[in-house]
Each structure stands twice: as C-alpha cells, then as structure tokens.
Amino acid sequence: MGYFMAYADTQIPTFLDQLNQRFAPAQPDVGGESMYGGIAEMAEIQKEFGIFKQGRPLRESMRALNLTAGNNAVRQRWLRLIEGLSKHPSNRDGERGDDAIVNALIENFSAKEPLPVFFTSHDMQGKQVDGSPVMITQGARPLHYLETDYLVISLPMQSKEAAERMRATASRT
Template structure:
C-alpha cells in the first residue's frame, strides 16, 4: 500500500475497514448490504464498493491513491484459491455462517492476497474471524519506485493542470 498511500492514511484506513467488517452489527450490516445491493458481485469493482461504503480518505490525492490501491488489489490473486478478494468477501457475506473479517498487511515481496479462513480471534474478542492479509510496500520503497514511474493518479493530476483549472485570474 505504501506505493499508493502515505503510512498514516494506510493505518487509518486499516482501522476503518476493520471496523466496517467487525463482529456484531457491523458484519450483519455488511451482509445485509451485500444481499440488497450486491456490492461485491463481479460487475462491481473494489473501487466502487469502497466508495459506496465510505471506505476512503475524504479528500484529494490520498483519496485518489486509495482508489488506485483498490484497483491494484482487485487484480491480485488470492493465494491457494481461484477466487479474488471481491469473490472471497461475497461468498463470506452470502454464506449461512457469515464471519467477521480482519484485514492486515504483509510485505509486497509476496504480491498475493492471503486468506486464512479459520484465522482465529482478534484481540479483545472470542469470535473467530476470517483473516485477510494484503500486500503493501514500505514508504521508502515506494519513494524509490515513484522516482522511476509516476502512478496513474499523477497522470490525472497533470491532466487537470492542462485542462485549465488554474486559480490565476486573467487581466
């Protein structure tokens, strides 16, 4: 994630996502939203699901980078499974035994999504969670990469500059 989002935003969003998929009312609400709207169905992207659920930074470049990261995750494989992240979430939310989900990060040297179906509990809980770990890159590693290739969000930012969205007034 470091390649797309500064660490403070990444940690904040990890907390937000984990609250949304936590045990009790949050995961029950997610299952109800999946049943009514099919947020994680194949015709929707993780980007659109995150936007609809309000799971993104509120403003600016961090928001664009978070959505870029959602696109990145949408294209990754889940280790030892033919399913992607959306399908894993969809199947859990539509199952008769919906489990809360705990998201965490692992290093980008293993660029796959890791799912532990019987992942056990999380601190302060006795409920068994589905554990999902997604790859991230260190902030310093991301800075090195950024020097060699601009991310898609930088291209959008440059496009806005060219479109004349300047704040200077003409005389």
C-alpha cells in the first residue's frame, strides 16, 4: 500500500491516528466539562447520517469523515489506498476488504454499546493482493495500556519497494 501513497507514505500513521481518534473510547466528563466524542459521537453521527452504508464504497464514507494529512494530493492518495481494499479479501466469509469493513462498522454501530474501533496495518509480506486479507477482529485489545475491548481493523500494506519487487518477479514469470 506504500505504492498508493508514494512520497506521502510517511503520512499513513497520521491517517490511522485520525481514524483512531474519531472512533476512540468515550471519554468521561471532567470537572463538569463534556468530553463527548469518540465512538459515542460516531454512533450518533452514523444513526443520523448513515455515513457507512451497505453498497456504498468505503472510500466514499471515508471522504465524508474528511480526514486530511496536510494537503489534497496526500488525501487523494489515501482515498485511492482505501479504494484498493476492494481488491483484497477479508477474514470475514465471502466479503471483500472494503465491504467487510463497512459491514463490521455497521454491525458495531447497531450494538447497544458499540466498541471503539482501532485501525492499524499489517505487512502483506510480498504477497499478491488476493493473498493479503483485510483482518477484522471483534473484542481485541490492541493497546496494552488500556483494558478496553475494540473492534480492530487491520489493513494490508507493504512498502513501495516490496511492491516493485513483487511486480518485477511477476513480470519475469
């Protein structure tokens, strides 16, 4: 996936962090000040606006969240990376990567108490797209310092160099 981001691949953690902030655990009110946000706010936004919807590409829902890492060119590269998830399988039976993410989020939002969502990535390990699934795990604890269950969504990625090596190997066969 570094291939999609090219020179902006160092911005991937910024996008993941922005997603993790939007879908974070609800914060307690502090000193009378409302700390409303995170998953509680996202659940209400989902209920009112239906940002994530079956049949709507994940890319379009991400556009609505308006995440940005500095400039429009980088944002467009990120959206192409998200769009590319439709070519990946998932660890959910019969669902492609982007559909699996949308469906998992919709299911999570429909729960009485939606879990916070943690977005991360994992190494494609030089595998072709069809061998590199989007991984979705319910009730995981990705942050050792928080005793909080999450819905974890891990995106397959690789460096642009690994993608180039894989393409070069494929062209020789």
